[in-house]
Amino acid sequence: MKLTQSTCKICKGSESSLFSCCTPEEIENLNLATNCSFYKKGQPVFQEDSMPVGLYCVSEGLVKVTKLGSNGKEQILRIAKPGDLVGYKSLIMSMRYKASAIAIEDSSICLIPKSQFQELLNSNRAFYDGIMQLLCEEIDSAETKITDIAYKPVRGRIAEALLLLNSSFVDKEQITLTREDLAGLVGTVKETAIRIISEFKNENLIEINKRSIKIINEQGLKKISHLYD
Amino acid sequence: MKLTQSTCKICKGSESSLFSCCTPEEIENLNLATNCSFYKKGQPVFQEDSMPVGLYCVSEGLVKVTKLGSNGKEQILRIAKPGDLVGYKSLIMSMRYKASAIAIEDSSICLIPKSQFQELLNSNRAFYDGIMQLLCEEIDSAETKITDIAYKPVRGRIAEALLLLNSSFVDKEQITLTREDLAGLVGTVKETAIRIISEFKNENLIEINKRSIKIINEQGLKKISHLYD
DNA sequence: CGGCTGATTGAGCTATGTCAAGGGCAGTGG
DNA sequence: CCACTGCCCTTGACATAGCTCAATCAGCCG
Incomplete structure (x- = not known):
């Protein structure tokens, strides 16, 4: 760089x-x-x-x-x-x-x-x-984060985090956070984050090149993120 | 009143x-x-x-x-x-x-x-x-609350909440929150809050008159609250 | 090639949520 | 003054999401 x-x-x-x-x-x-x-x-x-x-x-x-x-x-x-x-x-x-x-x-x-x-x-x-x-x-x-962590399941929180990251860093279109950082962001552990990410991949919501995550079905993720509101 | x-x-x-x-x-x-x-x-x-x-x-x-x-x-x-x-x-x-x-x-x-x-x-x-x-x-x-809810077990969060309530409302010396509100404060459900409160009572950390809670062993609660820092 | 960092996956375990059934106390109305 | 009703509180039994631990793998760099 x-x-x-x-x-x-x-x-x-x-x-x-x-x-x-x-x-x-x-x-x-x-x-x-x-x-x-x-x-x-x-x-x-x-x-x-x-x-x-x-x-x-x-x-x-x-x-x-x-x-x-x-x-x-x-x-x-x-x-x-x-x-x-x-x-x-x-x-x-x-x-x-x-x-x-x-x-x-x-x-x-x-x-x-x-x-x-x-x-x-x-x-x-x-x-x-x-x-x-x-x-x-x-x-x-x-305050939103408090409420999410308290009551929204990890799956929903990860979906939300991916969407948020995606919208803030529009330019790059790729989320390159470490799995561990992603976990830290939503308040869970690395392993759980990883498992959910692979679920998302299998459900064709995201794509993974190397480590970086690309959202391919924003609507789907939104639905998951709001499933519990 | x-x-x-x-x-x-x-x-x-x-x-x-x-x-x-x-x-x-x-x-x-x-x-x-x-x-x-x-x-x-x-x-x-x-x-x-x-x-x-x-x-x-x-x-x-x-x-x-x-x-x-x-x-x-x-x-x-x-x-x-x-x-x-x-x-x-x-x-x-x-x-x-x-x-x-x-x-x-x-x-x-x-x-x-x-x-x-x-x-x-x-x-x-x-x-x-x-x-x-x-x-x-x-x-x-x-931000403290986020970190607590994410990683501190309910037991620690309840201890912390009791201490905090106690210090803010010094005048009354009694915590009269509904169990449900107490649960809402630390991000759990009524039943879990109740169980932990009775544990505290059994451990002689608090006293209960009617519904209201009185702290009798502040140090003990502090220890529990910080057990995981 | 060896070593390092991060990603994955599997196998259990446990804290905590859910559901269901009482129990006690206070206020209300007869 | 008693019975009724409506809150809460309490407890038990059970289910499970998510954590822990441990092993393996994949890319990368010197």
């Missing part, structure tokens, strides 16, 4: 990015202060219980945000893709991270220093509002 | 309340616009999928915020006690409620009209910051 030197303009470009509400000068300031680095697949960006020093913005690659559960299993809370911010909650609360972030692909990730972030928060109301929206969305998805 | 006519001063009094960062005039304005009503146990305050008209503030009583899961089981996302706000997320996002709120005790609940809420949000930075803190805390607790 080739990694270009990132600038915040790139992220501003992505329509989903929060930086779209920043002025050119603000972006320029960010650029000056911001520190982009490269993370190899598997490398941690930050760790649960450490203190945040700034806000991370994924420029290229993919990052999983995980929390350690009982018996050491890891629950994936969300997966951040280019343009996504990571670690803002702990930064806002000025508390230790309650989760870890780990690159699951070779990634380029920028660090916006805490001071810059706070300045933006203070000076740019739209930015502040945007962060608030992000927080609200995160609550929504967390 | 006797319900007095509420004023926002009451909520302002509770140190946890967000209104403590409001000026006396702001409080006075709220009082004028705010509309307090009484809800009988079991009565809905608002329903999933309806549009928010304002912010609810629990003055007396207890309210559960629930989401319907697969097969119609209800997951309790949180329980709001006097001084707590309910329904701010959907209000901020201007979206339909993603959860319902139901009184689980006879309650007195005030409705702050949407316009008032937004005005406060716009004019009082401390209030805005406070809401943001609330959102962050909610994410934290939701």
